[in-house]
Amino acid sequence: MSSVFITGGTTGIGMEIAKNYLSKGWKVGVCGRDRQKFLSSFSGMEDRILFYEVDVTEREKLKAAISEFSRPTGLNLVIANAGIAYEHKTKLPDWDYSYRMVQINLVGVMHTFEAAMEVMIPQGHGHLAAISSLAAFNGLPGVAAYSATKAAVIKLCESFSLDLKKFNIDVTTICPGFIATPLTASNTHPMPFLMSAPKAADKIVNAIEKKKAIYSFPFIFAHIVKLMGLLPRGFYKKLMTIKMFNFSKE
Ligand SMILES: NC(=O)c1ccc[n+]([C@@H]2O[C@H](COP(=O)([O-])OP(=O)(O)OC[C@H]3O[C@@H](n4cnc5c(N)ncnc54)[C@H](OP(=O)(O)O)[C@@H]3O)[C@@H](O)[C@H]2O)c1
Numbered sequence: 001m002s003s004v005f006i007t008g009g010t011t012g013i014g015m016e017i018a019k020n021y022l023s024k025g026w027k028v029g030v031c032g033r034d035r036q037k038f039l040s041s042f043s044g045m046e047d048r049i050l051f052y053e054v055d056v057t058e059r060e061k062l063k064a065a066i067s068e069f070s071r072p073t074g075l076n077l078v079i080a081n082a083g084i085a086y087e088h089k090t091k092l093p094d095w096d097y098s099y100r101m102v103q104i105n106l107v108g109v110m111h112t113f114e115a116a117m118e119v120m121i122p123q124g125h126g127h128l129a130a131i132s133s134l135a136a137f138n139g140l141p142g143v144a145a146y147s148a149t150k151a152a153v154i155k156l157c158e159s160f161s162l163d164l165k166k167f168n169i170d171v172t173t174i175c176p177g178f179i180a181t182p183l184t185a186s187n188t189h190p191m192p193f194l195m196s197a198p199k200a201a202d203k204i205v206n207a208i209e210k211k212k213a214i215y216s217f218p219f220i221f222a223h224i225v226k227l228m229g230l231l232p233r234g235f236y237k238k239l240m241t242i243k244m245f246n247f248s249k250e
Helices: 014-022 035-041 057-071 095-123 144-163 195-211 219-230 233-239
Strands: 003-007 027-034 048-055 077-080 126-131 171-178 214-218
Touching: 003 014, 003 057, 014 027, 014 195, 027 035, 027 057, 035 048, 035 219, 048 057, 057 077, 057 095, 077 095, 095 144, 095 171, 126 144, 126 195, 144 171, 144 214, 171 195, 195 214, 214 219
Parallel strands: 003 027, 003 077, 027 048, 077 126, 126 171, 171 214
Antiparallel strands: none
16 A cells, blocks of 8 residues: 655645545545644544644654654655745744744755655655745745745755655655645735645646656746746846735735
């Protein structure tokens, strides 16, 4: 039986990915900080999925959870999905929250991959995946630390995809646009091409199955975002002052 461990698998994208793999008959483990979220999301399914109450910033606790989950079946796939974003986008950052974001969105991915590699290298195969974001491709107003953590995740994965080839470990980075989850529920700005979480999970599972190195979606939005990344920076700065992109408050 194939097995997948998903960090932050109790709501939103992670929860939908977990349900997707459950429907395929995989052994599924998820972690999160709040057991109540797990119980309400997986009501009636608790006996088919393993839950670990772990914060991804806790390196040793996460290692212990992933190691326990992997016994005796091994670990085919880990998905570093846990992440936080800004509820209130402001021109001057909330520094404490930004440092916390780096710990969860970037260091948490490193903790997840470290724990998974400790299982996958000895077993001789595996697949690491991380959820980055289309916000990684350009510095966006009001979300400096978020854009930075997600860009760092892309490069972390790209390097690992080279370093881990000899261990028969694949690496996939997923860059979604706006997905309807609790994370985006409080956004007051426009969210073009907003996609439902089950549809996003379908696309993510499919990209992982195909062992894509990097997968950005929705297709049209991803191309617009990447084109914006090619613009001369002076022009990009002017473009981002128009009202539609005015995400951040004073
Ligand atoms: N929604 C979007 O539009 C969108 C777009 C691009 C990328 N993403 C990325 O996709 C990922 C999932 O986002 P989502 O929209 O599904 O958000 P969500 O619904 O808020 O889910 C976040 C999940 O992460 C868990 N989590 C948060 N901090 C954690 C921590 N320190 N340790 C362990 N678990 C933690 C949460 O559970 P607890 O709170 O109980 O810990 C929850 O299960 C994130 O990395 C996000 O940046 C989302």
